[in-house]
Amino acid sequence: MTDETLFDEKTRRKMEQLTLVATRVRAGAMKGERRSSKRGTSIEFADYRDYVRGDDLRRLDWNIYARLERPFIKLLEDEEDLAVHLLLDVSSSMDWPREGVRDQNKLLYGQRLLAGLAHISLATQDRLTLAALTDAPIAQFGPSRGRGYTLAMFDFVGRLEAQGVTDLNAALRAYALRGGRPGLCFLMSDLLSPDGFSTGLNALLAKGYEVGIIHLLAPDEVDPPLGGDLRLVDVETGRAQEVTVDGGMRSLYIKRLHDWQDGIRADCAKRGVHYVPVVTDTPWEKVILGSLRRLGAVK
Amino acid sequence: MAFLTPLALLGGLLAVPIILLYMLRLRRREVVVSSTFLWQQVVRDSEANTPWQKLRRNLLLILQLLILALLVLALMRPFIIVPAVSAGQIELLLDASASMNATDTPDGITRFEAARAQALSMVDTLGAGDTMTVIRVSNVPEVLVPRTGDANLLRQAINAMQPGQAAADWVAAFTLAVADAAGAQDFNLVVVSDGGLGAAEGLPGVPGTVRYLPVGQSGDNLAITALSARALPGQPPQLFAQITNYGAQDAAVIFDLRVDGALHSAERLTVPAGSSLPVISTDLPADFQTVQAGLTLPAGAAVPDYLALDDRAWTVNSTGGERRVLLMSAGNLFLEQALRSLSGIEAFQGDPTRPLPAEAYDLYIFDGWLPADGVLPQGDLLFINPPQDTSLFKVGAESSETGAISVLSNDARTAFVDFGSVNILKFRPVTADWATPLVSAAGGALLLAGETDGRQAAILTFDLHDSDLPLQITWPILMANLMDWFTPRSAVNVPDGLHVGDSLSVRPPAGATQVRVTLPDGGVRDLPVERGTVVFADTNAPGLYRVDLLAGEQVLQSVAVAVNLFSPLESAIAPREQITLSGATIQPAAPDAVGQQEFWPLAALLALVVLLVEWWAYQWRMQAPTVFQPIFRRPKVIAR
Numbered sequence: 001m002t003d004e005t006l007f008d009e010k011t012r013r014k015m016e017q018l019t020l021v022a023t024r025v026r027a028g029a030m031k032g033e034r035r036s037s038k039r040g041t042s043i044e045f046a047d048y049r050d051y052v053r054g055d056d057l058r059r060l061d062w063n064i065y066a067r068l069e070r071p072f073i074k075l076l077e078d079e080e081d082l083a084v085h086l087l088l089d090v091s092s093s094m095d096w097p098r099e100g101v102r103d104q105n106k107l108l109y110g111q112r113l114l115a116g117l118a119h120i121s122l123a124t125q126d127r128l129t130l131a132a133l134t135d136a137p138i139a140q141f142g143p144s145r146g147r148g149y150t151l152a153m154f155d156f157v158g159r160l161e162a163q164g165v166t167d168l169n170a171a172l173r174a175y176a177l178r179g180g181r182p183g184l185c186f187l188m189s190d191l192l193s194p195d196g197f198s199t200g201l202n203a204l205l206a207k208g209y210e211v212g213i214i215h216l217l218a219p220d221e222v223d224p225p226l227g228g229d230l231r232l233v234d235v236e237t238g239r240a241q242e243v244t245v246d247g248g249m250r251s252l253y254i255k256r257l258h259d260w261q262d263g264i265r266a267d268c269a270k271r272g273v274h275y276v277p278v279v280t281d282t283p284w285e286k287v288i289l290g291s292l293r294r295l296g297a298v299k
Numbered sequence: 300m301a302f303l304t305p306l307a308l309l310g311g312l313l314a315v316p317i318i319l320l321y322m323l324r325l326r327r328r329e330v331v332v333s334s335t336f337l338w339q340q341v342v343r344d345s346e347a348n349t350p351w352q353k354l355r356r357n358l359l360l361i362l363q364l365l366i367l368a369l370l371v372l373a374l375m376r377p378f379i380i381v382p383a384v385s386a387g388q389i390e391l392l393l394d395a396s397a398s399m400n401a402t403d404t405p406d407g408i409t410r411f412e413a414a415r416a417q418a419l420s421m422v423d424t425l426g427a428g429d430t431m432t433v434i435r436v437s438n439v440p441e442v443l444v445p446r447t448g449d450a451n452l453l454r455q456a457i458n459a460m461q462p463g464q465a466a467a468d469w470v471a472a473f474t475l476a477v478a479d480a481a482g483a484q485d486f487n488l489v490v491v492s493d494g495g496l497g498a499a500e501g502l503p504g505v506p507g508t509v510r511y512l513p514v515g516q517s518g519d520n521l522a523i524t525a526l527s528a529r530a531l532p533g534q535p536p537q538l539f540a541q542i543t544n545y546g547a548q549d550a551a552v553i554f555d556l557r558v559d560g561a562l563h564s565a566e567r568l569t570v571p572a573g574s575s576l577p578v579i580s581t582d583l584p585a586d587f588q589t590v591q592a593g594l595t596l597p598a599g600a601a602v603p604d605y606l607a608l609d610d611r612a613w614t615v616n617s618t619g620g621e622r623r624v625l626l627m628s629a630g631n632l633f634l635e636q637a638l639r640s641l642s643g644i645e646a647f648q649g650d651p652t653r654p655l656p657a658e659a660y661d662l663y664i665f666d667g668w669l670p671a672d673g674v675l676p677q678g679d680l681l682f683i684n685p686p687q688d689t690s691l692f693k694v695g696a697e698s699s700e701t702g703a704i705s706v707l708s709n710d711a712r713t714a715f716v717d718f719g720s721v722n723i724l725k726f727r728p729v730t731a732d733w734a735t736p737l738v739s740a741a742g743g744a745l746l747l748a749g750e751t752d753g754r755q756a757a758i759l760t761f762d763l764h765d766s767d768l769p770l771q772i773t774w775p776i777l778m779a780n781l782m783d784w785f786t787p788r789s790a791v792n793v794p795d796g797l798h799v800g801d802s803l804s805v806r807p808p809a810g811a812t813q814v815r816v817t818l819p820d821g822g823v824r825d826l827p828v829e830r831g832t833v834v835f836a837d838t839n840a841p842g843l844y845r846v847d848l849l850a851g852e853q854v855l856q857s858v859a860v861a862v863n864l865f866s867p868l869e870s871a872i873a874p875r876e877q878i879t880l881s882g883a884t885i886q887p888a889a890p891d892a893v894g895q896q897e898f899w900p901l902a903a904l905l906a907l908v909v910l911l912v913e914w915w916a917y918q919w920r921m922q923a924p925t926v927f928q929p930i931f932r933r934p935k936v937i938a939r
Binding site: 093096097106190192193194218221224226228229230231232233234235236237239240241242243246247248249252253256257260 | 327328329330331332333334335336337338339340341342344345919
């Protein structure tokens with residue numbers, strides 16, 4: 001899959017004007033393009049403080065000393081990079097719907113979001129790590145920094161395929177324990193994991209990650225076009241569930257879905273996790289330009 | 300509750316294959332979904348929260364079994380016992396006479412509609428072994444449904460029945476009904492009527508039980524009971540009308556006359572209760588064709604007029620249509636006098652020294668004269684003492700055997716003709732095969748008449764001057780009879796009009812091929828002329844009927860005929876509280892017989908309703924989301 005199939009040039013240019021924002025900025029190992037809370041050596045003025053013995057005389061503001069006859073040290077802003085982790089669930093359930101409108105396929109939709117956010121990240125000199133979560137060993141891209149990795153990133157994203165069953169808890173926990181610098185982490189998944197994802201999320205948060213969840217659902221998962229006496233077979237696990245779907249049952253399903261999403265939203269709010277539910281018939285760039293902007297994750 | 304066909308319960312066995320089919324049918328369709336994660340929770344929730352879940356799962360089966368149960372119930376024909384007016388073999392005589400059009404019922408419907416409702420309720424309570432015959436009683440009673448127990452057939456016939464506008468012939472109706480009584484075990488006559496059986500009250504020995512269901516409640520009615528216009532020769536036409544108030548209070552009414560469709564006069568009259576008011580009008584135009592009289596209640600009238608049928612009457616001018624008669628004679632005072640005295644004749648005197656005039660006449664009278672060229676004209680002919688042979692007859696030698704005169708009896712032409720005192724000197728017997736001797740003497744026929752070559756001809760074989768016949772009273776009678784026979788006044792000879800339902804006899808003139816009758820409502824009936832007389836019987840509504848006699852498309856003659864109700868029995872609409880039949884007084888019937896009311900239609904209707912519910916339940920269960928089911932809660936989950 002090439003980058004053109006993920007998104008067009010016009011969208012890419014729009015992405016280049018954006019920056020990923022972490023509300024709790026993590027200290028970067030290298031100088032980046034974003035302002036640090038630490039005082040540093042950039043040319044941006046931050047503050048003054050009294051001179052103490054041992055300070056570098058080169059940072060003394062001689063003009064102030066000439067006027068006030070008191071030595072002040074000029075504090076300057078420091079600039080640092082941000083560690084950005086973009087995780088995409090590539091379990092079999094993400095390859096849905098398999099028929100119908102291709103743009104509504106959750107995996108393709110997730111790939112586009114992944115590529116979009118990664119592109120923003122590389123363009124702003126962030127330290128980017130991409131990971132595909134599956135039951136197999138985690139496929140990873142990066143850490144990488146700079147526009148020079150854009151093509152490689154697109155290549156990595158384009159080659160992702162849905163397979164197997166993903167235990168989100170295990171995958172997230174493994175990713176958290178894998179080491180590396182914690183930073184801003186976006187998880188793109190349908191969250192249709194029987195054991196949930198709470199433990200894995202805890203592991204990430206404990207490591208100091210700032211987490212955002214983009215919850216992807218296909219339209220036919222929100223309002224299933226089903227009716228009659230059915231034997232529903234899970235495409236991921238192969239498990240079957242017999243159900244008689246009538247008007248009441250469908251209403252019950254929709255209510256259950258809403259309750260589930262409300263529960264996730266409340267849990268995320270409690271832990272300071274961004275939660276963005278998305279139905280894949282929404283244009284994907286609106287998620288970045290709209291939902292994530294409103295949340296303040298992108299500016 | 301009991302059942303008429305309990306064996307239909309066996310139909311309940313169909314439940315077994317339904318259940319078997321349902322069990323076999325329940326193979327779930329396999330559908331691959333992205334995840335059963337939420338569905339598992341939904342199933343758990345629904346089973347925990349909905350105790351009727353199992354019932355819902357089998358809802359279609361339960362509904363199908365319910366449909367079967369209702370259908371079996373309907374087929375078993377459940378019934379309950381209800382009181383009925385009559386049972387057994389019922390002959391229902393439903394009055395459809397003119398008076399049944401009265402609207403004096405509480406609901407404002409006609410008496411006939413009320414009678415129909417009573418008849419239908421009788422059908423509803425018809426028992427299992429009961430039968431009914433429906434007879435519509437009008438001017439020509441007819442059996443609408445012969446004896447049957449089929450309630451649907453009876454209902455259809457009763458619902459399709461319409462009231463007539465003529466007087467009822469109850470004698471014929473009872474005769475029809477009684478004809479069915481032979482061998483009947485439980486024979487019942489049910490008369491649904493407002494009474495007034497007329498001549499049928501005297502019918503002897505009506506078998507079975509007679510029950511009377513009266514309809515109507517008031518006698519208030521104003522009617523035109525007579526209307527005629529006459530004109531004596533030389534005098535203006537005179538119109539006579541009679542208005543009758545059948546109610547119990549004096550009634551004011553506006554009486555209007557329309558001459559040839561235009562309003563001629565209108566006057567307010569007060570008709571005393573229970574009596575008639577004559578109205579005479581002498582100011583009609585001399586050349587009027589038709590007159591329509593009408594009654595209208597003035598605004599705020601205190602006395603209602605419940606029957607509208609007798610509020611209009613029609614009459615036609617019967618003075619027109621004179622016959623043209625040509626007399627060819629050297630001079631015969633008796634003949635001339637007789638022709639002058641007869642009404643409806645326009646006589647012309649011809650010159651015997653000259654040939655016959657070219658114009659046509661209805662009748663030629665040749666008195667001792669025959670055309671010189673021997674050619675007889677087209678038209679009716681009366682020969683008096685013909686001098687020689689013609690193509691129609693041969694004249695014999697003169698005879699004086701004039702004794703023993705005999706007159707043919709039972710013939711319209713010799714009605715009231717008496718030759719007993721007539722003396723004849725001599726005559727010349729005539730031989731004509733086509734003619735019938737009407738008056739004969741010992742030496743031969745004195746008067747012959749008959750039809751030949753499409754015309755009528757009569758021959759008087761003696762000279763009037765050789766007898767004293769013209770001095771006898773028989774002479775004008777004979778001439779009047781002969782004139783009426785030769786050329787009736789009109790093809791339609793009903794100067795006084797007809798009653799509704801009477802048949803109209805039309806005698807078309809020679810050459811007519813078709814009789815066209817235009818009804819008061821504008822309808823047209825064409826009748827071919829096949830015999831001498833055409834009978835038209837469809838005079839079932841009062842009004843003016845126009846009779847056109849056609850030769851191809853050419854109208855030979857056009858005559859208006861007035862058809863009126865003029866029936867005191869129908870106009871006197873006061874319902875009878877009791878009727879008299881065969882000397883017995885019959886009171887209104889009470890529902891004291893045992894009837895059965897079936898309610899299988901209710902069970903069938905319920906089955907249909909459940910079937911619709913089952914269809915809806917099936918659709919509800921199977922239906923995928925559509926634009927009509929906007930249950931997509933997108934605003935809650937969509938990312939903007």
